Amino acid sequence: MTHALPKHSDGLQKVDRRRARKDDIADAAIEVLKQLGYAQTSLRDIAAQCGVAVGTLHYHFADKAALMDFCLRRYKAGFLAEIGDILDAEMPDGAALAALIERLAQAIGRDAHAHRLWYDIRTQAMFERRFEAVVAEIEADMVEFVRRLFGRLGLPHEQAMTFYLQLDAMFRYHLQRHLAGDAAATEGFKAQVAQLMSLHRRQG
Amino acid sequence: MTHALPKHSDGLQKVDRRRARKDDIADAAIEVLKQLGYAQTSLRDIAAQCGVAVGTLHYHFADKAALMDFCLRRYKAGFLAEIGDILDAEMPDGAALAALIERLAQAIGRDAHAHRLWYDIRTQAMFERRFEAVVAEIEADMVEFVRRLFGRLGLPHEQAMTFYLQLDAMFRYHLQRHLAGDAAATEGFKAQVAQLMSLHRRQG
């Protein structure tokens, strides 16, 4: 006997609706986490943000860590989708890298809180083994992104990791300056990356 | 009328003894912080570590943040003293840099928890403005250290910051790998820095 689709108003399976609900909660949770950071965010803060009772969170997620894990993977998917189009876009090789850098520079000003959350949780993973795997996965994806970019530009693959780390360090530093009130942080980031690029090009 | 020295068994002024006591407490606090991280460390944990009542902490420090601030400055002084001798040591120019890198590589294995604490608090500073100043000061000192090293080696001063950030990113990454159980992290760090150095050298 074949299982017919359930006769819901929306055409979603039960599992899908569950998943969609979890996504909603995660989105609200991420919103609070961006503001307060991991350690300072309580389940009640999150519950309030999505207009739901505390118990509801435990209905969908085993515990706080599971919720965090879910949020992280969702955040990762979102971020990679956001910058992924740079790889696919049709443009001269030099422009792709310039576009990435420009995008990152703008992110310092516009999505500062989101990225500060990433650094927060990445650091937390040094203390809570629970987050080790997710963080490692996300970071591996970032490196993979740079590797593909290097592939497009004909740059040596084995330097992708190095370049990622360089970019990460500068982004982190100027993000921190920006959050501390330095209005020139965005420009500082671009200038410093430019210096770095000239270093790479000279030995291209 | 001249104030005679107090007739304590030790020859310390009152202020000095107070300062020494604070140092003792801070040392014990740092020990716990290294294990648990900032957010997970309570005043009771710290009090237990130095065999003292909770109230005592508030007698010496206004609040938890003040204690943290004190700990940070003490940590900074210790760390810079530890690597400072590289600048003063008499050795061929190439060896000084190699010595620093070797020292850092060993730190991944030996002082992992101490450095993980530094990354923890540096990230916290993105959320608590209270720590902004201390963190910025320490980081400025680190850059200054690299700048002096570059001075000794005849390398361009304006690249000191860039080099610091590169070193920092690689150290952070491999520290995280090490903490996640990667036994090859120390070697990985050295290899990656070597790659970085060759990049720098080619444009001398």
Next chain:
DNA sequence: ACTTACGCTGAACAACTGTCCAGAATTTTA
């Protein structure tokens, strides 16, 4: 219409947090 399952509520719980403070213990001063 009746039953089952699902999604959610919000009060209650025990554990823990930073902070305060009256008073004890100790040390310094007179």
Next chain:
DNA sequence: TAAAATTCTGGACAGTTGTTCAGCGTAAGT
């Protein structure tokens, strides 16, 4: 030795934390 100042204690306080659960209403299945 007596008085004063310093250092420390440990219980109390009010607030927050993650987690649990009996019970509610609603939707699905029969």
